[in-house]
Amino acid sequence: MSIDPRSLPASHSSVTVPIGTFTTEAGVDIPGAELRLFAWYEGPADEAVARPVIVIEHALTGDADAADWWAGIIGPGLALDTERYLVLCANCLGGCQGSTGPSSAHPDGGHWGSRFPALSIRDLVAAEKTLLVDVLGISRIRGVVGASMGGARVLEWTFMYPEVVEAALPVAVSARASAWQxxxxxxxxxxxxxxxxxxxxxxxxxxxxxxxxxxxxxxxxxxxxxxxxxxxxxxxxxxxxxxxxxxxxxxxxxxxxxxxxxxxxxxxxxxxxxxxxxxxxxxALNRHDVGRGRGGMNAVLGSSQVPTMVAGIDTDILYPYHQQEHLSRNLGDFIGLSKITSPTGHDGFLTETRQMTVILDKFLTKAALLAQR
Amino acid sequence: MSIDPRSLPASHSSVTVPIGTFTTEAGVDIPGAELRLFAWYEGPADEAVARPVIVIEHALTGDADAADWWAGIIGPGLALDTERYLVLCANCLGGCQGSTGPSSAHPDGGHWGSRFPALSIRDLVAAEKTLLVDVLGISRIRGVVGASMGGARVLEWTFMYPEVVEAALPVAVSARASAWQxxxxxxxxxxxxxxxxxxxxxxxxxxxxxxxxxxxxxxxxxxxxxxxxxxxxxxxxxxxxxxxxxxxxxxxxxxxxxxxxxxxxxxxxxxxxxxxxxxxxxxALNRHDVGRGRGGMNAVLGSSQVPTMVAGIDTDILYPYHQQEHLSRNLGDFIGLSKITSPTGHDGFLTETRQMTVILDKFLTKAALLAQR
Missing domain, CATH: 1.10.1740.110 (Rna Polymerase Sigma Factor; Chain: A)
Structure with missing residues (x-):
């Protein structure tokens, strides 16, 4: 099943999509939740919806307009090739750039403010799955890609909805928050x-x-x-x-x-x-832990059924490279590890466009081959 | 010339020594300045003053009681052997543990507070030199050792008073503050x-x-x-x-x-x-730069006449190990580089007592040989 072309925003633009009442992992309801969704594609929408879908997960202060913060990555002929893929990115629940968050209007009046509940990384992914799968009708995603908090969401997609995700590329992230983080x-x-x-x-x-x-x-x-x-x-x-x-x-x-x-x-x-x-x-980043409540971190990683490629940056002090090596050693369907070499640290996924392009090319080539199995 | 034994505090205790009016590098007077000095030695003071002197430079929130914060390093038979050396440590100017600083009484009444001037690392060393050399009469120091802000002072000792320092061991420090620091x-x-x-x-x-x-x-x-x-x-x-x-x-x-x-x-x-x-x-740490006003960092390092051993910690993110490698490549009288291996990061100089002991042994052995030249 594919997305209805009438649901798609024009390319390089966004729509705000209601996802109903969202209930958090810790049991609080968010009635009237909405998520802002951007899309990028060449040609008419009814052609674009026939293409494989790529979902981008943004970082903490990123937003749904991925072509803005991930310059040089999304477009015709670029790593996320808008002539070959339908590329989507949603502002996460709890955000402030079009999705429901603390600054949004509360159904009972005023702003959500302190009434807005805590969210886990799993909550962010569950809300996004409601948007993409349940509301828009996307049944398969060729690749879910993202770095930092985006990478944490990529990992959770593979454990929560393996039937939807064909391949995953978490970048500059770890299996769980470290004490230092x-x-x-x-x-x-x-x-x-x-x-x-x-x-x-x-x-x-x-x-x-x-x-x-x-x-x-x-x-x-x-x-x-x-x-x-x-x-x-x-x-x-x-x-x-x-x-x-x-x-x-x-x-x-x-x-x-x-x-x-x-x-x-x-x-x-x-x-x-x-x-x-x-x-x-x-x-939500503090709560990130793929092993929590599932039988332990490494056992959970080993149970993964989704082909997953991992990347990190050599000078990252926030998510040190050994954390990506740890993912590589333990993931159940591991398809490769790439190191970005950069003086820039964690933000290397934003600044090292050429290296990121090589990694995305390799990832999408593998993902296409695996999708034919 | 050696220290008058009557000036020495009892071992494991301290004296507060007036150093007169201190004028900062940026031109502000601190009248009535005092520094707190600790000493460690075995046996009577008149024997101790005949031994080679080791001066310890403490880190930012350290103090003159080095045997407290550098446990396992100072004492009979330990790395800084109090049977063989007279070991001294002064609380730096600007501190709050016995030396004149912002919380001290101002000669005109009240506390120094905002009247206390900015200090450079060079100011801290100049004040300490006044104490040890001009007031106490010490003419030679076998070894000046210290880590972090202490290491910065060790380096400045070698450029400001090479005629006093026989050998130096800066640990976990750099030639100048980095932008990240x-x-x-x-x-x-x-x-x-x-x-x-x-x-x-x-x-x-x-x-x-x-x-x-x-x-x-x-x-x-x-x-x-x-x-x-x-x-x-x-x-x-x-x-x-x-x-x-x-x-x-x-x-x-x-x-x-x-x-x-x-x-x-x-x-x-x-x-x-x-x-x-x-x-x-x-x-003062922000102002740390051995090259400032002296013709450039690497030229200054190359001009050093004091035998200097360097050490660092492999996991230090505050003073990354490449900064100690940089010192090693450029110091004019370089006598060795040691890497402390530790999960603890910058504080490894405090926690890795065995590795620190090996480094101090090697340093003091070399310093003794060089002192016989």
Whole structure:
């Protein structure tokens, strides 16, 4: 069964699709849930729906417009070739870019705010499966691909819905959250919830936004996303032009260039992302564990029936490469491991377009061969 | 010339020594400056002062009581053998454990607070040299050893006072701050200065202490000190006993075990360390650059006349091992590089006592041979 072409948004654009009442793993209902879906394809929609489907899973602060944040990867003749595939990406539940999240209107009035429940990675995938399979009628997905939080969702797709996924490519992720990840992620949540503007999560519409706490979280998060080699090549010990960080007293307005860069990263996120969504999705990352409640991590990995290729970045400190090696050793239907070499660290999946293209080519070639079995 | 035995504190104890008015590199006077000095030696002081002197440089939140934080390293028969050496360690200027810093009384009344000036690593070493050489009369130091911020001071000793230092062992440090270090260190400074209790640095005696900001800084700093392998071995995804981080809503009181551990680390530092000292010394780390104003980093390293051994930890993300390899390639009188293998990361110099002992043995053996030249 394939998607009804009338359900498809125009290529390079999006639709918001109701998925009904969603019940979380921990038992809370989200009535009237919606997910924002982007699609990319060449030619008319009724031709596109006959093509194999590729689903992209975005990272924590990513969104459904994957062609924007994954530049050079999606399009005619590119790695995710829109002449050969129907490429889809949904903003995850709990997000703030078109899908239902803490900043959305609550059916009973006001914003969801503190009423919005905790989500697990499994919840995010269950909601997306409702959208793609139950609502849109997609029965098979040629490849599910994604990095970081996207990679965690890719893995969960293979354990939750193996009958739908023909092949999977999780990038720069692990089988479960590590203690270090939980530590640094929880600290970021605290920065936001300790901001007086947080107001227990019910700040939406109050005119006061916990942007200070969100900015603090972003500065730290960005330093886990960006490799120290790349940052040092760009900024070294250079002062920000016009400022003197070597003055007689420490001063927040006399900065090094890297401080100014981190300030810009914080400001950009404050302008485009909801702090409540950041808390919900970061907490979901803390809960990531493919083994939880299923009989243990390595046993679960070994039970996988979905052909899965793994990739990682050599300088990643957030999801160190040994975590992808661990997946490779244990996955039940493992079809390959690729290492991206980059000074950029975790964000290498975004910046190393040529290496990512080679990996996606290899993955989709294998996935096509396996789909013929 | 050797130290007057009457100036020596009893072994395992300390004295506070006035060093007069100290003028910082950036031109601010600190009148009435004092430094706290610990000493360790076996037997009477007049015998101890005839032995070769070893000076230990402590890390950021360390203090002069090195036998406390560097357990198993200092004592009779240990790596820093108190039967063979006179072992000294001073709390650095700007600190809060006996040396003059922001929490000290100002000669004009009140606390130094915001009147306390910025310090460079060179300032810390210049003050210590005043203490050891000019005040106490020590003319030669067999070995200067230290890790992290201590290692930065060790390096500066070799460039500022090569006539005093016979050999040097900087551990887990770099020739200059990297952009990543500056980024994460500056973020920590911001956490403290953004705390409403900071009061522009003049909180001492006000009854309100920026302990919240200091705790935030410590959580992040600790995650740069501790390797993810070690943390994961200890905590994995375990919930804190009696708490449920998988509940229906995210909650700061339903924690993973690693969150509770980081909370304890924050509380411990809040109880023992002054936030103002944390800001001043963290800012000093940002300013660390052996090349600054001296004609460039590698040229300066190449000009070194002091035999220098280098060590680092394989899993250190704060001062990655390639930074110690860089020192080894460029130091003018390089006498060896050792890699500590540890899951613990940067703190490996504290936890891997056996490996650290082997390195110190090798270093002191070479230093003794070189001192006979």
């Amino acid at each position: 939980i530590g640094i992620q929880s600290a970021q949540i605290r920065f936001i919830t300790a901001d007086p503007c947080w107001q227990d999560g019910d700040y939406h519409g109050s005119g006061r936004i916990p942007s200070h706490g969100l900015g603090q979280a972003r500065r730290i998060a960005h330093l886990t996303y960006r490799g120290e080699l790349e940052l040092d090549e760009r900024f070294s010990t250079e002062p920000q032009p016009g400022e003197n960080p070597y003055g007689p007293y420490p001063s927040p307005t006399e900065r090094f260039a890297v401080e100014s860069y981190l300030d810009r990263q914080a400001e950009k996120l404050e302008a485009r992302f909801d702090a409540g969504s950041y808390v919900i999705l970061t907490d | 500056i980024g994460i260190q500056s973020a920590q400074i911001r956490f403290i200065t953004a705390d409403p209790c900071w009061q522009d640095g003049d909180y001492h005696g006000s009854g309100r202490i920026p302990s919240h900001g200091l705790g935030q800084a410590r959580r992040i700093a600790h995650l740069t000190y501790r390797g993810e392998l070690e943390l994961d071995e200890r905590f994995s995804t375990e919930p804190q006993p009696g708490e449920n981080p998988y509940g229906p809503y995210p909650s700061p009181t339903e924690r993973f075990a690693v969150e509770s551990y980081l909370d304890r680390q924050a509380e411990k530092l809040e109880a023992r360390f002054d936030a103002g000292s944390y800001v001043i010394l963290t800012d």
